[in-house]
Amino acid sequence: MSEEPRKRLSRRRFVALTGGAVVASGILAACGDNTATTAPAATTAAATTSAAATTAAPAATTAAATTAAGATTSAGATTAASGSPAAFNSGFTVTSDNITLSIWADDAGMAPWYQKVTADYTKLHPNVKFDIQAFAVRDFETKIAASIPSDSAADILQGSPTTLRKYIEPGLIPKTPDSVAKTVADTKIFPAELTGNMQFNNAYYGYPFYQGRHAIYYNTDYFTAAGLTTPPATMDDLTTYAQKLVKVEGGNMTVSGLSLRLTGAGSGIAEKFMMFLYPNGGNILEKTADGKYHNAYNNDAGLKTLKMFIDMVYKYKTDDPKVKHDSDAFETGATAMFARESYVIGEAAKKAPNLKYNTTPMPKGVRWGDLSSPINLFTSRSTKNADTAWDFILFSQQEMYLNLLLTEVGWIPQRQDYTYSEAMKAHPQFAAFTFKDPNYKLFVTPAIAPFDELETKLADRLSKAFLDSSLLDNEAKMKQMLADAAKETDDILKKANLYGA
Structure with a gap:
């Protein structure tokens, strides 16, 4: 896009200058059959921010929601206190067949994050491999314009609700499963200002992922x-x-x-x-x-x-x-x-x-x-493994992986019931983007x-x-x-x- 719709150019620019590539390089060796598109060259980000001063955000803080061992999260999954993938259960049945789930992302800088998360998922389900392709936004839009109508799109799509809307309205993108929609609708977990853009004809489409905030x-x-x-x-x-x-x-x-x-x-x-x-x-x-x-x-x-x-x-x-x-x-x-x-x-x-x-x-x-410019995860109509795709989507939204997203990629998760303490400790300046105050209203296009x-x-x-x-x-x-x-x-x-x- 020239400077594609609402902040994605800066996203790509950011990842090209942070530690994403180092994450990816360590993961590619451990991923086996997992593959990814080449992302822009990157170097390791510093562990601390350029200024150690506390942020000048208002005193309001994000509500804590640390999950105890074996406790059920509000997404319906169980997570061990150690964050072990083996403890995860989304409620969806993962196939026992040997399959490759394909993921297309509308941000070239997201490939390293997906490499890390899919590597952990494959440890839990060795029969599930991944094909990850992360595109510049305009390339993503061109790709889905040809593939969604012909039922040849990836199993999982990462994109903005605005971009996907033209495919949602004619029924080319499946609705969010009812069990997941309950989580999406919970305003203690996701801001209503963001999930409102996910609705069409009183149904939700996709799952809230991250957002651009200023x-x-x-x-x-x-x-x-x-x-x-x-x-x-x-x-x-x-x-x-x-x-x-x-x-x-x-x-x-x-x-x-x-x-x-x-x-x-x-x-x-x-x-x-x-x-x-x-x-x-x-x-x-x-x-x-x-x-x-x-x-x-x-x-x-x-x-x-x-x-x-x-x-x-x-x-x-x-x-x-x-x-x-x-x-x-x-x-x-x-x-x-x-x-x-x-x-x-x-x-x-x-x-x-x-x-x-x-x-x-x-x-x-x-x-x-x-x-706020939300980016969500969707499944395609053409996927033959919808339950496994949804299991992976929910797996990827655990606090440990959203902390990784914030710390190493820099985008603000939409989920608001986690503390993101690891990311905040590394970069206190994130507080101005994540603080909560009833008078501070988010709005979307x-x-x-x-x-x-x-x-x-x-x-x-x-x-x-x-x-x-x-x-x-x-x-x-x-x-x-x-x-x-x-x-x-x-x-x-x-x-x-x-x-x-």
Whole structure:
């Protein structure tokens, strides 16, 4: 994808810089017949984070759910205290035939994690081997577009509910089994905001796996030098802090106060805009009373957010399209703050081990929360071993493997009844992504087929607007830009018969 829908590019980039390959190399030798696609070259991530400071997240913590020996987990499986695979029982009957389960993942960086988990599963069931293929997102989408309708897809598919929706609606993806659906529906285990996107015609499809979440990263040395003793808590703080943190030498910006996503291809510009649009009270889309959608940014919230971007570039001069941006800027000290997903924690451990930084939740505005981009596991209609596939899916979601996912791959599990203590001990900065507070709301983008198109087209308009200095203090021109973009968004929805007034 140009910058494929909602954060997957950064996922691949993260794993290419963390310890995934070392995990994979140790597992490939132990896996026997298990195979995997070649993932991007990687190196070992540092065992500790670049900064040892405690995260500035609110004091609320995740509910504990450590499983005692032989106890039944809320997924219906039993797990020994040691985490031994031999103690696992999902309630599904595993075939006694010699089979190979195929897995296709929509993230090339996930191959090493699957190698570890499938190796343990094969120790428990030596008759079950695996064929793992992990793709770049666009390649995955091309692969399933040809194979799902022809019943030649893998047994297990990892992907976003938005991507799979076009196959769920015509019945090409099986429903979640009833015994598993009970777990999915349990809001003590999975956030309802995320599982809602898994439903179609009152049935669940797939199993919740991990999610992209965001936080503000900030350089603690720069904060100290600027006399800032607390992280930004509000949208107003971001603007104020950025002005105190920006550094200019000889007329050139050497450190931006807040690195914004101003340029680039794909939908990522609109996604990063949405992260600040939400606390201002807007969104890209909102659901209408008839269950359809219309734009939710051609309003005061959209204007306020666009004005923030324009002001920070042209009035306050806390960012500049010409300077380094994103994680590269943060890790090299070229920006004091930026908002991004959790992958940066592992990336910084590798690229900037001496960087002193911390994280804090996304700031408050008229509301408080963050965009979550869920990734789920599905079985295909063509699988001949559905029970074994579901047994493996549940096996892979034990706490020990989700801790491995968080620590070594950097993605936040959707499951919220585990403590993830191992990952938190290694990387305390994860707390800003995993904390729980009743006032902090997660939201997701609608699982509708045209969302990627409308988000990408909005991103194109935004990138041009961010480079247009004539928008500064020109409210009429900013309103017109938003109105034109909103019309395009709504026209795409109308074409798909998804527009509601």
